[in-house]
Amino acid sequence: MSNDVSKKTAETAALYFKGVSGEKPYELWKSFDRNLARDLSLFITGQIYSRQVLPHPTRQLVAVATLTVLEKTEELDLHLRAALNVGCKPRELAETIFQTAIYGGVPAMNQGLKTLRKVLEENDLWPIADED
Amino acid sequence: MSNDVSKKTAETAALYFKGVSGEKPYELWKSFDRNLARDLSLFITGQIYSRQVLPHPTRQLVAVATLTVLEKTEELDLHLRAALNVGCKPRELAETIFQTAIYGGVPAMNQGLKTLRKVLEENDLWPIADED
């Protein structure tokens, strides 16, 4: 089973972070503690993200919404890129961020929108086309 | 257009809060200020929740995720009931709450799970059946 978790971890990480430059969380953790980094990665990516109950695009909307209200901008940037990689539409990402204003307030939403705009620009998806 | 927003507000509120007892947010606001309550309700329900970019079940997962990490328990209770009303499965709701632990921590997830269990019990959906 451990091999199975390792395989799922690698596949899911490859799917999410395709084309994403910069240090990944796993690399940050590994710079401190190789074993703990492995445990964290197998748990988060292999035992949570690779589960089948929610499809990947829905999981990413959940991530985007929570990271917006918690104003975790670097992590939000990463998950917006993962969201595009798994097929979320730019318009859905914007809508998710807009909706969070009701729960987490307008300033957090504003930071979320700015982060999304930057990610879309870097992916040549800005301004959002009518069909996106 | 104002009539249109009023109509959408009423329809969406009826859909979300079908069978939900207790004071609704609109009633709370109205007890303080009738006009402001109307403005708030038309804006939130009529101009945000009734938009078509995200389907209702996805919107509710977004609400559930953010309310869990922000630990807004009463509001989470309300949106879990709305989620069931628009067709979210118990298992999807649990999965959404489990996922938030990564972003908002385990204690917030625990409160979310307890709130979900209570809502499912009151709707005769507990324990979660295999096909749910």
Place this chain on the structure above:
Amino acid sequence: MSNDVSKKTAETAALYFKGVSGEKPYELWKSFDRNLARDLSLFITGQIYSRQVLPHPTRQLVAVATLTVLEKTEELDLHLRAALNVGCKPRELAETIFQTAIYGGVPAMNQGLKTLRKVLEENDLWPIADED
């Protein structure tokens, strides 16, 4: 000067907590550590709340607004009573709480409004009269 701070502390505490039943923060602290309780009380009440730059009603609106977005319900209850004691109007308190929704979201506002309604009821100020 220390006598001066003690005097201001006593005067300000008497003003804020007039007619407020239940354990005051100072009493909670004293049950753990008499000296630290005194230091905390002299600092917060004597050296912050008794300053003259902001009038007491404005200070209480600041307290009410921040305690609402931070969702510190017990402390909010206490400061709403202090606010009434220093002359804040019920309508101003409601308006302050309504405004916070923009920054801290609607669920926190809802809890703030519920707390205010309870405090006003216990002070025979509910429903809010037209002239309040």
Place this chain on the structure above:
Amino acid sequence: MSNDVSKKTAETAALYFKGVSGEKPYELWKSFDRNLARDLSLFITGQIYSRQVLPHPTRQLVAVATLTVLEKTEELDLHLRAALNVGCKPRELAETIFQTAIYGGVPAMNQGLKTLRKVLEENDLWPIADED
């Protein structure tokens, strides 16, 4: 009535943002969705900020206090400028931020003070004069 809200929105926005450079929230929202931006702006600026229950300077102190404890630095910067535009004194703004330490802690207060100092410097109001 809709015309009335539009007029109040424009007047209040002009008052608050006089001389403020950089992208305003409304412009950010509009870059994503013109209709939703309009709805948001009419609601926040036209139906909340233009209400008469609290005078504009008090509203801005409420905004400054909550944005400090929530540590929304960009939005705090904007509202500090709006506060100066509606007549808040530098010393009142500092006092408001100092007071929030009791509720939201010292680190959030420190960020608030740094933001205020920057805004005052850019408005040639630093250091704070004795009569301010």
Place this chain on the structure above:
Amino acid sequence: MSNDVSKKTAETAALYFKGVSGEKPYELWKSFDRNLARDLSLFITGQIYSRQVLPHPTRQLVAVATLTVLEKTEELDLHLRAALNVGCKPRELAETIFQTAIYGGVPAMNQGLKTLRKVLEENDLWPIADED
């Protein structure tokens, strides 16, 4: 290695929760999903709490401090009991909670102190003796 993690998980859980009544987090998780509950428990208890870099009493002070500022009262209650089980002194727990006021504000500290007092009372450790 998996056996080793299981063993550490069981040992650490037994140490922390000795004599603690009520539903444990693991039981809550298991009521939703047996496999995920196991993964969570092995990760948190077996791969984090059982590590040797920090001694158990220090780990519990870290838990108490963060749960206080995040105001996670139920979880704080649980970790205060675990703290007593691993040898933390009542006075150290109170001091840790007092210190957090600087970072997370006084209201969160107050809730932390109330939770501690309740836990100490239920363990016949209240009021705190001079030698504790």
Place this chain on the structure above:
Amino acid sequence: MSNDVSKKTAETAALYFKGVSGEKPYELWKSFDRNLARDLSLFITGQIYSRQVLPHPTRQLVAVATLTVLEKTEELDLHLRAALNVGCKPRELAETIFQTAIYGGVPAMNQGLKTLRKVLEENDLWPIADED
């Protein structure tokens, strides 16, 4: 006693901030209000940090843990330097930050780790040696 507090304040500040460049919190406060800065400093440094119930290294782990979950990065940077000054080991600081992920989530932990890595690099303590 006031002299005693002043002395403790100076000693503790010297211990914590030895070799730390950049503006200290006291200097920030003093740029706004000399008297209030003194009150704040005597209270926080002289009446909290200089207490003897917790040894300085434990106090700094408490500070590091709470500042990580609250994501107060500038203050965390300062307290990580203070932690090294009072004898905390790099590995203990990393472990403390890793543990907070359970309570405050992974993104806050990631920011904490990045801040720690920067501080260790600037103190020639990176990468962490086996004996640290």
